[in-house]
Amino acid sequence: MINAAIPQHPVRTTDQNFTTLGLSPEILDTVRQIGFEHPTPIQAAVIPIALTGRDVIGLAQTGSGKTAAFALPLAEKLTHGRGVRGLILSPTREIALQTKAFLDLFGANHQLATACVIGGVKMRPQFEALRAKPDIVVATPGRLLDHVQRRTVSLSDIEVLVLDEADHMLDLGFLPQMRDILKLLPRQRQTMMFSATMPDSIEMIARDFMRSPERIDIMPVGGAAEGITHRLYVVKEEDKRNALLALLHQELGSTLVFARRKVDAEWLFHILERQGHPVARIHADQSQSRRVSALKTFREGEHRILVATDIAGRGIDVPGIEHVINFDIPENVDDYVHRSGRTARGAALGIVSTIVTWQDLPMVRKIEEVLGEKVPRCAVAGVEPWEEMEKKAATRGRRRV
Numbered sequence: 001m002i003n004a005a006i007p008q009h010p011v012r013t014t015d016q017n018f019t020t021l022g023l024s025p026e027i028l029d030t031v032r033q034i035g036f037e038h039p040t041p042i043q044a045a046v047i048p049i050a051l052t053g054r055d056v057i058g059l060a061q062t063g064s065g066k067t068a069a070f071a072l073p074l075a076e077k078l079t080h081g082r083g084v085r086g087l088i089l090s091p092t093r094e095i096a097l098q099t100k101a102f103l104d105l106f107g108a109n110h111q112l113a114t115a116c117v118i119g120g121v122k123m124r125p126q127f128e129a130l131r132a133k134p135d136i137v138v139a140t141p142g143r144l145l146d147h148v149q150r151r152t153v154s155l156s157d158i159e160v161l162v163l164d165e166a167d168h169m170l171d172l173g174f175l176p177q178m179r180d181i182l183k184l185l186p187r188q189r190q191t192m193m194f195s196a197t198m199p200d201s202i203e204m205i206a207r208d209f210m211r212s213p214e215r216i217d218i219m220p221v222g223g224a225a226e227g228i229t230h231r232l233y234v235v236k237e238e239d240k241r242n243a244l245l246a247l248l249h250q251e252l253g254s255t256l257v258f259a260r261r262k263v264d265a266e267w268l269f270h271i272l273e274r275q276g277h278p279v280a281r282i283h284a285d286q287s288q289s290r291r292v293s294a295l296k297t298f299r300e301g302e303h304r305i306l307v308a309t310d311i312a313g314r315g316i317d318v319p320g321i322e323h324v325i326n327f328d329i330p331e332n333v334d335d336y337v338h339r340s341g342r343t344a345r346g347a348a349l350g351i352v353s354t355i356v357t358w359q360d361l362p363m364v365r366k367i368e369e370v371l372g373e374k375v376p377r378c379a380v381a382g383v384e385p386w387e388e389m390e391k392k393a394a395t396r397g398r399r400r401v
Contacts, residue, residue: 012064013038021047026109027076034105040065045216047072050192055213057206058194061341064218066194067102070162075106077160078135080113085159086136087185089144089178091168093118093288094295096138099164103136112136117153119143120288127152141169141177148184155184163193163205167334170201182209196341197334228340231353232364232375234386241271243355244327246380248277248305251351253322254298256342257307260328268327269307281307310335318342326354329363333370353378358386 016039018031039047042060049056050073060066070088078085090096096118103114115129117139123146130137130152137144137153147153161182163169169178182205191210195202206213235243248255259265262283269281280294280303298306299318306318310330321343330336336354343350354375356364368374379385 013040014044016044022051030106041218042066043069049214053190055210056192057213057215059217061196070192071102071106080111080135083157084137087158088138088162091165091172100138117143141174145177158185159189161191166193166195166202167197227349229351230375231378233355233378235383237357239383240355243380243383247353251323254320255305255323256321257325257327258339262309265307265309277305278303279305283309322350324352329354329356329360333366336367
């Protein structure tokens with residue numbers, strides 16, 4: 001039976017077979033049971049190298065199948081009952097929980113036990129999970145250091161370290177914690193780092209904490225996923241809300257709406273709820289149980305709309321999202337790419353609509369440089385585009401001359 005916590009959505013695969021990657025019959029049986037037929041490009045490239053024990057840097061989009069790319073070698077290499085030998089650092093609670101679900105499945109035939117150590121939940125269940133002597137720990141950096149300081153977990157015997165969504169961990173300000181954790185680990189270990197971008201800080205981590213890593217880059221040219229239709233709505237500041245409401249009536253599929261701040265996400269949630277929309281929200285001020293519940297109702301279709309801050313930009317892996325709306329344009333191009341990556345998963349198609357004012361146009365131009373094309377300017381019913389107003393103003397000015 002497929003674990004419900006593991007996202008099931010179409011992902012582009014290769015024509016290779018998992019049997020050629022060096023995996024054991026037990027692992028291959030599990031792969032077949034969950035319906036994996038052919039490896040994705042990142043899996044085909046990473047798994048054989050990871051099985052040799054070499055360090056790896058994998059550059060790939062979220063949703064490319066990279067979790068299995070490191071989970072399968074971990075399940076293959078580690079032996080049950082020798083203490084915590086595997087450590088996976090994740091940027092968000094949601095990604096950590098999804099990773100644990102993979103490891104619970106792939107490690108079953110080897111009797112591997114995985115503990116998940118994340119913030120936003122009670123400590124007692126985590127104490128009990130760690131006392132049970134797991135083989136692998138999946139953790140967010142801050143909560144892991146809490147346990148290290150309490151001496152409820154030791155990192156002295158780690159054999160394999162995975163840094164998942166490394167650039168997102170840096171975006172969230174985890175660099176000091178990451179460095180503190182890396183200093184606690186044995187020098188002789190295998191390190192696998194996965195990231196969608198390669199900023200200078202990632203290069204620094206690779207240089208200081210990895211040993212001649214093999215670099216595997218399967219990012220598409222331009223950094224944006226295929227299958228996405230990008231649209232831009234330039235309006236007056238006071239028309240942004242009406243533009244969002246019009247878009248939600250225009251496109252009726254599963255929709256993820258991004259707001260910049262937690263307070264904005266709450267505001268939008270209550271507006272949409274009052275309008276009768278089936279909506280949930282997710283942001284950092286919520287408890288973990290509320291965040292899990294919001295994702296569950298969105299994934300299962302009980303709520304068509306999910307309002308989120310960038311904590312969900314790489315933490316949500318929900319199949320079938322048809323429309324991403326940037327109510328607030330992201331503060332950098334990488335966040336735009338990652339928000340966009342919530343739709344058009346695998347071979348599916350999707351729409352990314354961005355609502356902006358004239359003040360946001362410099363960031364729009366940066367995004368267009370990465371996309372390699374101008375984003376079409378669009379309009380929705382009942383909201384006058386800003387560009388049209390400018391033309392009308394210019395026309396009125398000429399008449400007065």
